[in-house]
Amino acid sequence: MPSHAHSHKKVIDLEAKSIELLKANGLSVTAPRKMILSLLLKEHGPFSAEEIFKKLPKYSCDQATVYRCLNQFVETQLVNTAYLEKELAHFEFNDPQHHHHHIICKLCKKIDSFHDCILDKIETNLLKKGYKDIQHRLEFFGVCETCQKA
Amino acid sequence: MPSHAHSHKKVIDLEAKSIELLKANGLSVTAPRKMILSLLLKEHGPFSAEEIFKKLPKYSCDQATVYRCLNQFVETQLVNTAYLEKELAHFEFNDPQHHHHHIICKLCKKIDSFHDCILDKIETNLLKKGYKDIQHRLEFFGVCETCQKA
DNA sequence: ATTACTTTGCAAGTAGTTTGCAAAAATATT
DNA sequence: AATATTTTTGCAAACTACTTGCAAAGTAAT
Numbered sequence: 001m002p003s004h005a006h007s008h009k010k011v012i013d014l015e016a017k018s019i020e021l022l023k024a025n026g027l028s029v030t031a032p033r034k035m036i037l038s039l040l041l042k043e044h045g046p047f048s049a050e051e052i053f054k055k056l057p058k059y060s061c062d063q064a065t066v067y068r069c070l071n072q073f074v075e076t077q078l079v080n081t082a083y084l085e086k087e088l089a090h091f092e093f094n095d096p097q098h099h100h101h102h103i104i105c106k107l108c109k110k111i112d113s114f115h116d117c118i119l120d121k122i123e124t125n126l127l128k129k130g131y132k133d134i135q136h137r138l139e140f141f142g143v144c145e146t147c148q149k150a
Numbered sequence: 151m152p153s154h155a156h157s158h159k160k161v162i163d164l165e166a167k168s169i170e171l172l173k174a175n176g177l178s179v180t181a182p183r184k185m186i187l188s189l190l191l192k193e194h195g196p197f198s199a200e201e202i203f204k205k206l207p208k209y210s211c212d213q214a215t216v217y218r219c220l221n222q223f224v225e226t227q228l229v230n231t232a233y234l235e236k237e238l239a240h241f242e243f244n245d246p247q248h249h250h251h252h253i254i255c256k257l258c259k260k261i262d263s264f265h266d267c268i269l270d271k272i273e274t275n276l277l278k279k280g281y282k283d284i285q286h287r288l289e290f291f292g293v294c295e296t297c298q299k300a
Numbered sequence: 301a302t303t304a305c306t307t308t309g310c311a312a313g314t315a316g317t318t319t320g321c322a323a324a325a326a327t328a329t330t
Numbered sequence: 331a332a333t334a335t336t337t338t339t340g341c342a343a344a345c346t347a348c349t350t351g352c353a354a355a356g357t358a359a360t
Contacts, residue, residue: 028326030338049316062340067317083233084289086348088316105294112294117269122290131292138288139234140272142281144255144262178357180307199347212309217348237316237347 014038025076032061036069037078037093045092046082046102046111052091084111103131164188175226182211186219187228187243195242196232196252196261202241234261253281 018037022029035056040047047055053066070091073079080094084104090111100115103126112129116122119136126134168187172179185206190197197205203216220241223229232240234254240261250263253276262279266272269286276284 028337030326032339064318064341065339068338071318081236082287082289083236084291086233086239089236101288101290103290103292105297106291107293107297110294110296117288119267119269126290126292130295130298131290132298134290134292136288136290137232138251138267138286139232140251140253140276140281140284140286141234141256142253142276142284143257144260145280146260147255147257148280148282178306180356182308214310214349215308218307221349239347 011038014041017041021078025078027072027076032065033069033072035060036066037073040073040079040091040093044113046080046084046090047092048088048090085109103134105131106133161188164191167191171228175228177222177226182215183219183222185210186216187223190223190229190241190243194263196230196234196240197242198238198240235259253284255281256283 015034015038018034018041019029021037022033027033036052039052039055043055049063049066049070052070053063056066070079070089074081074091077094079091082090082092082102084090084102098115099117100113101117101122102111102113104111114122114125116125119138123134123136165184165188168184168191169179171187172183177183186202189202189205193205199213199216199220202220203213206216220229224231224241227244229241230244232242232252234240234252248265249267250265251267251272252261252263254261264272264275266275269288273284273286
């Protein structure tokens with residue numbers, strides 16, 4: 001089988017998978033949503049909204065639509081957000097089988113990811129990887145008792 | 151000793167402590183810096199820049215100065231930041247003896263803090279505290295090998 | 301006290317993101 | 331399949347949190 005046939009098959013798969021995911025999450029199936037979700041399925045990220053917009057085929061949708069779609073994906077938990085640089089959201093497909101976290105270089109802003117999930121061990125591993133001057137941010141989000149009642 | 155004398159003493163202490171901390175971190179001692187740092191020493195936070203500005207005595211300084219001072223405090227690690235709501239930084243005094251993390255209610259945005267620092271245990275404890283639908287964000291920051299060389 | 305350097309207030313600017321609204325597309329109903 | 335209903339989109343304008351340029355004021359060093 002020639003490779004272009006194979007890659008075409010993959011695109012179809014991504015589109016099919018996107019449609020399935022959209023429906024499963026109660027979102028209607030539109031061209032921009034399919035494109036954005038396919039992109040996030042194909043490339044791992046995390047990407048900023050602007051990066052995603054630029055990666056889409058030209059004129060495939062407006063930047064406002066990218067933001068709207070991403071927010072809907074976050075609401076339905078199809079997508080996770082990371083806030084790695086001040087004031088700049090990064091988005092990536094939420095694959096529970098590949099739970100991971102990120103490290104960003106304070107200087108060049110390159111983002112790397114890792115799969116450890118216990119703090120001391122993580123920091124030791126990052127030191128072994130050559131990172132220096134490590135800090136972290138850990139934040140939890142939930143619904144408090146008061147809001148559960150209301 | 152009457153209580154107002156006691157509280158006056160405390161204010162003096164905070165001012166003295168602020169001056170000491172500013173000098174120790176190579177920052178010149180100005181009225182806005184003293185006021186902002188004293189506030190962060192007195193109240194635990196985390197507070198947004200706007201909250202801090204509103205807590206300061208009227209006309210004590212400009213909002214731009216609050217941002218500038220807070221950024222300097224973060225650079226010198228006098229202050230830590232948390233990004234709990236999208237696009238809104240929160241600041242609090244960095245007290246290494248009281249390392250902690252935050253949980254914010256997804257609905258009412260009330261911020262609570264806790265001192266556990268191992269993920270599974272934290273989540274169990276938060277569930278015991280009555281929070282539901284818990285998610286977390288854990289991000290690391292460091293200087294990568296490439297940037298160390300450059 | 302004088303000089304050199306730093307910080308501040310003000311107003312304008314910027315980046316990232318959101319929103320109102322009419323047109324277009326998607327889904328539901330017949 | 332055609333129509334009605336609901337949802338989504340593009341566009342432009344608005345918005346929020348934050349930053350910046352510059353002259354005036356304050357701080358620190360001599």
